[in-house]
Amino acid sequence: MSQYEKANVGYWPGKIDTYVDHYIAGVWNTYRAARLGLLNLILDLSGETEDTKPRDMEFAHVQELVADMLASIPYHLTEDLHAFSGNTKTQSEITNPGKAIHGLLLMHAVYITSNLPIVDPHARAYFKDCLLWIGEHMGIGQASFLATATGVDTEIEDPSLTGILRDEATSNRTDSWPENGGKGENSTGLTALFSGKTISDDSSTNLREVSGKFV
Secondary structure, X not given: OOOOOOOOOOOOOOOEEEEOOHHHHHHHHXXXXXXXXXXXXXXXXXXXXXXXXXXXXXXXXXXXXXXXXXHHHXXXXXXXXXXXXXXXXXOOOOOOEOOHHHHHHHHHHHHHHHOOOOOOHHHHHHHHHHHHHHHHHOOOHHHHHHHHOOOXXXXXXXXXXXXXXXXXXXXXXXXXXXXXXXXXXOOXXXXXXXXXXXXXXXXXXXXXXXXXXXX
């Protein structure tokens, strides 16, 4: 399937990424959306000031960030990613949606990205389809609203989401957080250095684990 043909939600062609947990995935996508917003501003100002400096590096960063966000979507939307990745040749729709909180952790980053002019219009349309899917299959009405919203709200921080992330970090990671500032081998957190590791690879998908490891 060509990248420019309409893809069903969860079936954008290319790699599929998995993460330590959905909260880490949400942080990654928030970071990607923020970087894309900044790159959009840089390129916009470059055009306004008639800057003739080549911007190939910035456009390459845009493509990489968008590709990584696209690769994270099945992880957020499916309950069993391994089963999903193994059935991509025989199925064309997500049959086992994940928890609503997993869609919540994705939708704001996807909304921001879907409204940035520097993002490929086919990817932007796909992101909006994902928001509609989250609203319909995960019961989050705000996602359906965001799918049709046109303006980007610069106040993207959701206080309730921030509380969820804080509570989860406190309850799940306190025991492994050493007193020396969090530089434990098994710890994870927002100051981690993340790396990708392929855990499954076939002709149709490249399923990677994006994990956190302190240095």
